[in-house]
Amino acid sequence: RLNRKSLAIISWTNVSKDAVMNHIKREFPLENIQYICVGKGMSEIDHQQTLEVQIIFKEKINKRTRFLDGITQTCCNYQLTKNVLAWNDYIKKDVNCLEFGQFESKTSHGCKYSSSLLVSTTAASEAIAEATAQAAKKAIAKATAAEAIAKSTAKAAAAAAVAEKNAVSVSIPFDQNQSLVLKRKATVKAQAEKRCKYSNEIAEQSLELAQTSMLLNNESIDKIHQYKQRSEYYYILI
Numbered sequence: 001r002l003n004r005k006s007l008a009i010i011s012w013t014n015v016s017k018d019a020v021m022n023h024i025k026r027e028f029p030l031e032n033i034q035y036i037c038v039g040k041g042m043s044e045i046d047h048q049q050t051l052e053v054q055i056i057f058k059e060k061i062n063k064r065t066r067f068l069d070g071i072t073q074t075c076c077n078y079q080l081t082k083n084v085l086a087w088n089d090y091i092k093k094d095v096n097c098l099e100f101g102q103f104e105s106k107t108s109h110g111c112k113y114s115s116s117l118l119v120s121t122t123a124a125s126e127a128i129a130e131a132t133a134q135a136a137k138k139a140i141a142k143a144t145a146a147e148a149i150a151k152s153t154a155k156a157a158a159a160a161a162v163a164e165k166n167a168v169s170v171s172i173p174f175d176q177n178q179s180l181v182l183k184r185k186a187t188v189k190a191q192a193e194k195r196c197k198y199s200n201e202i203a204e205q206s207l208e209l210a211q212t213s214m215l216l217n218n219e220s221i222d223k224i225h226q227y228k229q230r231s232e233y234y235y236i237l238i
Contacts, residue, residue, distance in 0.1 A: 002063040008080040008087040009053040012043065013072035017098050020051055020071065025100070027067045034058050034104070037088060039097035052091045056084065056103070 011020075017038045024036055035056040043050055051072065068076045081087050091097055 002078055003060065004079070005057050005060045006084055007053070007055045007078055008082075008084075009055070009068060009076055009078050010080050011051045011053070011068060011072045011074050011076040012048050013051055013074050014049050015051065015072050017051065020053060020068065021098050021100065023068070023071045024053070024055060028055075028057070028061065032058050032061070033101060035099070035101040037091050037097055037099050037103070039091035039094035041094065052087075052094075054084075054087050054091055056101075 017040055021036060021038050024038075025033070033055070035054070037054040039052045041050040041052050042048070053068070066076065066078065068078075088103055
């Protein structure tokens with residue numbers, strides 16, 4: 001929550017100064033804005049463009065949202081410093097900075113002071129350096145966390161690949177053995193059917209000979225019929 005009368009903001013973004021200035025004017029009632037200054041700078045660490053913003057209100061505001069994060073697509077620092085003079089001087093190092101309203105700063109005794117570059121630039125520079133260092137620490141922490149997640153994911157993927165490979169190596173011999181068993185059963189059944197068919201053919205031929213031959217009596221013919229019936233019964237069982 002931003003409950004202050006002035007804001008010293010820095011954002012690591014490539015968004016234009018005009019876009020940020022217009023956005024601020026839409027976010028707050030113009031009658032409560034005393035002064036706005038938007039300048040452009042460059043980070044000394046990664047040489048990335050920064051936008052430096054100062055907003056001074058006539059009355060204290062109570063803002064619950066980080067109103068510049070959306071337009072800049074970054075996590076801005078909204079309370080970089082409480083030194084209004086120093087921050088104003090630091091922003092104005094950009095000779096093309098944008099201003100709206102009139103800059104005035106009062107001490108506790110009510111005396112007005114204009115900005116003094118020699119006195120205040122050091123304080124502003126220190127504030128910028130500290131903010132940049134904090135941003136760098138956050139970036140390093142995020143990178144470390146991302147690396148840990150990547151290593152964990154790679155380890156899990158490798159373990160899954162090994163498990164899958166082992167499962168395949170175990171299942172292949174089982175499938176091959178099962179195929180051999182089924183093939184062996186089919187071969188045994190085919191051989192039994194072949195033998196049974198051959199026996200039936202022998203029985204048929206013997207029966208024909210017995211019926212046409214006067215040398216065989218009725219008892220021999222009956223035995224041949226019984227043999228054929230048993231042979232057909234065994235064939236059905238198979």
